[in-house]
Amino acid sequence: MITVVLSSGRKNSNSSGMANRLAAAAVKAGGAIERYDLAKMDFKGCTGCGSCRSTTDSCVIRDDLSPLLASLKRCDAVVLASPNYYGYVSGTFKAFLDRWYSLRDAERKLRLPAGRPLAFLMSQGHPDPEGYQNTLNSMSTIFSAYGFETKTIIGAGLQGPGEFTERQELLSELDAFGEELSATLRKSK
Numbered sequence: 195m196i197t198v199v200l201s202s203g204r205k206n207s208n209s210s211g212m213a214n215r216l217a218a219a220a221v222k223a224g225g226a227i228e229r230y231d232l233a234k235m236d237f238k239g240c241t242g243c244g245s246c247r248s249t250t251d252s253c254v255i256r257d258d259l260s261p262l263l264a265s266l267k268r269c270d271a272v273v274l275a276s277p278n279y280y281g282y283v284s285g286t287f288k289a290f291l292d293r294w295y296s297l298r299d300a301e302r303k304l305r306l307p308a309g310r311p312l313a314f315l316m317s318q319g320h321p322d323p324e325g326y327q328n329t330l331n332s333m334s335t336i337f338s339a340y341g342f343e344t345k346t347i348i349g350a351g352l353q354g355p356g357e358f359t360e361r362q363e364l365l366s367e368l369d370a371f372g373e374e375l376s377a378t379l380r381k382s383k
């Protein structure tokens with residue numbers, strides 16, 4: 195099963211479309227998708243209460259992120275998508291990411307299996323895919339701290355909604371990584 199997380203609020207979003215395309219290629223030969231659209235969900239950011247690292251084994255905030263955090267623990271692969279906002283991920287995406295704090299215990303041991311693939315997809319208006327390398331490095335450092343092996347795919351030069359569909363090279367890259375994930379899904383059966 196693949197957990198897919200979308201974080202753009204706009205219709206015909208590039209980042210969400212990219213994630214859906216990749217996930218569709220991954221499950222073409224079988225497998226399930228659990229899709230979470232953060233813009234339609236009601237959730238809070240981390241309050242830093244520290245309970246998850248002391249008294250409980252999960253986040254004490256019970257909201258729409260609770261089933262998503264549980265899904266991250268049992269999936270075979272993860273696909274995360276964000277638009278680039280001011281050189282970083284969207285605020286919605288960051289609020290989700292802060293809640294990952296609960297995925298480690300008091301000894302900072304992972305509450306997740308390690309070694310699973312994660313695709314991080316970002317769409318941006320800037321035409322240079324390497325224009326925000328610091329952000330990409332920072333994201334992949336966080337994901338690897340939670341045991342994931344990150345593959346990053348950037349949709350660059352995408353301003354208007356749905357523009358990703360006009361980029362053949364990008365679509366091929368999404369399909370190719372989807373097929374790689376498909377092999378991971380078959381192995382885990």
Ligand SMILES: Cc1cc2nc3c(=O)[nH]c(=O)nc-3n(C[C@H](O)[C@H](O)[C@H](O)COP(=O)(O)O)c2cc1C
Nearest residue numbers: 202207208209277278279280281317318319320352
């Ligand atoms: C609030 C806001 C900030 C943005 N900041 C940047 C930016 O710093 N660099 C950039 O390349 N594009 C920026 N953009 C453009 C978006 O990243 C771009 O339109 C992207 O394709 C949107 O993805 P979506 O269709 O998934 O929402 C910004 C857009 C918005 C609305």
